[in-house]
Amino acid sequence: MRVGIGYDSHPFAAGRKLILGGVEIPNAKGLAGHSDADAVAHAVTDAILGAAGLGDIGRMFPDDDPQWKGANSIELLNKAFLKVVEAGFQFVHADVTVILEKPRLAPHLDAMKDRLAEALLTGPAHVSVKAKTNEGMGWIGRGEGIAVMAVATLAGPSAARPSGGHSVT
Ligand code: MG
Numbered sequence: 617m618r619v620g621i622g623y624d625s626h627p628f629a630a631g632r633k634l635i636l637g638g639v640e641i642p643n644a645k646g647l648a649g650h651s652d653a654d655a656v657a658h659a660v661t662d663a664i665l666g667a668a669g670l671g672d673i674g675r676m677f678p679d680d681d682p683q684w685k686g687a688n689s690i691e692l693l694n695k696a697f698l699k700v701v702e703a704g705f706q707f708v709h710a711d712v713t714v715i716l717e718k719p720r721l722a723p724h725l726d727a728m729k730d731r732l733a734e735a736l737l738t739g740p741a742h743v744s745v746k747a748k749t750n751e752g753m754g755w756i757g758r759g760e761g762i763a764v765m766a767v768a769t770l771a772g773p774s775a776a777r778p779s780g781g782h783s784v785t
Pocket of ligand 1 (some may be wrong): 626649
């Protein structure tokens with residue numbers, strides 16, 4: 617079993633759609649970014665890549681590459697996941713915490729789980745998405761942006777499992 621961690625943050629910006637976990641959420645501001653700035657999809661992507669030892673989202677989809685401008689980040693998550701599968705891993709579970717002052721995400725959490733699960737070729741029971749405020753503190757509390765933390769667990773690959781014993785190096 618492998619566990620990977622992912623973190624992402626994006627500033628709010630006028631004139632942008634707010635897309636989190638592949639779901640468009642009605643809000644006066646969206647998030648600034650080269651892609652659609654879906655910080656939830658980005659954090660989950662980094663978590664699965666981390667668990668598989670495959671680097672990170674910025675290395676796989678560089679933000680100075682015009683082909684990813686305005687990219688649908690749920691599609692990027694799916695592309696990254698296919699690399700994880702190619703490397704011999706199976707998806708087990710992901711857990712996500714979104715930290716933002718507003719808007720309230722509770723009405724959208726199930727839809728976000730569904731979209732993330734689709735990208736990960738799994739069912740929504742294998743994905744958890746939670747939201748909390750930062751109790752008004754700091755840059756998140758002032759509504760300047762959002763932060764997302766994610767962990768993902770993967771199983772395999774069996775060929776890479778250590779055969780036992782201790783290494784002295
Ligand atoms: Mg990002």
